Amino acid sequence: MEIKNLVRKNILNLQPYSCARNEFKGEARVLLDANESPYNSPYNRYPDPLQIAVKEKLANIKGMKPEQIFLGVGSDECIDLVYRVFCVPGVDNVVAIDPSYGMYEVCADINDVEYRRVPLTDDFGLDIEALISATDAHTKAMWICSPNNPTGNAFSLDEIEAIYRRFNGILVVDEAYIHFSAKGSMLSRLNKMPRLIVLHTLSKAWGSAAVRLGMAFASTEIISIFNNVKYPYNINLLTQQYVLNRLERRAEVEAQVKALLDARKKLEAELAPLPFVLKVFPSDANFLLVRTTDADGIYRFLIERGVIVRNRNRVSKCLGCLRITVGTPDENNDLIENLKEYGK
């Protein structure tokens, strides 16, 4: 299946907006082409619409070409673009594992695209046969989140590739939590899988949720279509400057990831023996999914004490479950001390 057969006709035929900063590239002494103010440099100028400096640095880190990278306002923008580029509203559908990240369905609803949920197995594994059976000629994309939110587990790369080999549409693998997993990234297989899109984000391990930067990695063909559809200056200059700086501090981020992995292990060991904890699910992420005897009660009890966790009690396959982010050692101790008071 060729990419262009998966793209909506109006998008394929689109004449994209050509901004001043695209038409003229190079060094100039006098810039009078974009109706900007000449004052308050450098913020008076429109930013680089393709964020080349950031992409070159990222390409270096991730081992790929800058043309294989799309930058969005959070992963949210990348998720929305999958629908806007590939799915005809009211006609096409997508398939997704269930439970998984809520934004896939919200964006499907906003774009009027049918969202087909395929349950994970009882131990949160992929049901490959069911995923493939759920597809039809109008299935343009499939969502796999690995490590998965809220279940916390990562899937094997071979299983994900097996799905790709049997499905003719766009396979999106959301790796927001990849830094916390030992199972590896699908980025290593990007070059042999032209219908694959891998999502990463600055919001988790990179510690920069506030700046809103998401990344999509894919074939140059897919990335150039994303670039045609996005708002011309989606990533502002403040963000581009911040990210260039942040990417210099990889050693710091790696140390934080290591600290969080140690803290996850400790938290897991402290949660498991609590009398109301039925199961702490194995995690490849920076959070733990915990099955309890009374998720609603514990959730409310913790709120009264100023500790907020995520109640997943009403999410499919997550009956009784709370999702707990791994914090600093102090924060984790605070949580555990409070939980020891529950039911007393």
Ligand SMILES: *Cc1c(COP(=O)(O)O)cnc(C)c1O
């Ligand atoms: C947190 C999270 C993201 C990050 O989204 P941003 O818009 O980049 O902040 C993406 N996917 C999943 C599954 C997440 O849990």
